[in-house]
Amino acid sequence: MIKPRQRSKREPTIALINIVFLMLVFFMVAGTLAQPLDPELKLVKTEELDGIAPPDALVVHADGRLSYRGADVASAEAYLSAREAEGEEIAVRLVPDRDLDAGALVTLTAELRRAGAARVLVVTERGLQ
Template identity: 65%
Template sequence: MRRARTKSGREPTIALINIVFLMLVFFMVAGALAPPLDPALTLVKTADIDTVPPPDALVVHPDGRLAYRGEDVGSAAAWLAANAAEDGKVRLVPDRDLPADRLVAIARDLRAAGAGRVVIVTERGLE
């Protein structure tokens, strides 16, 4: 009696790779990844829009002066004591020309005075 030959447990991976590659080519041809924009379309430009800061934000001017709702504020700690939010979040709207070290110092003062989170509101635009 002859012993039956056992087959090795190898799977034919080349066939699987070919099938996956053909599916990839099919879907690339059949579907568009991103339809192109209409050439006659002109996108909105936001570079010249005058923005208004949020009403509950502390505005920091280029010289480091603080303002809240158009009124000058003496210090960040005094402002926080009078206008503490329930969640502890403080919004800062710095001027573009404000030195970074001054902004960091104001944020540090707010955190030391008890602000839970200091959020810096910035302008983001596509050019």
């Protein structure tokens, strides 16, 4: 007579995998959520401050006029040739006026790229909403 073979008990690996997955999701969600601001906190108002462009930035005024370090610049090509003469890296920081037409800004960035700018960085105001 053959003795029946005893089966070993199975470990509940599926349940363990589910728990690990749920912990992973929990820590992903808990790590990405930011704490809300204190309702009593009053942020600083900067309405009266003058907005000053960074000193090494090309400023584009609302009428399309360009200026660099306080002096007017004739064109994007003239600006880049002056920067090449200074021996600086050609990464342009562009500060557009809020009222500048978006099409004019896109055209100017394309002109800067065609004239030899390696990168064109548009500097903007960041608001907290």
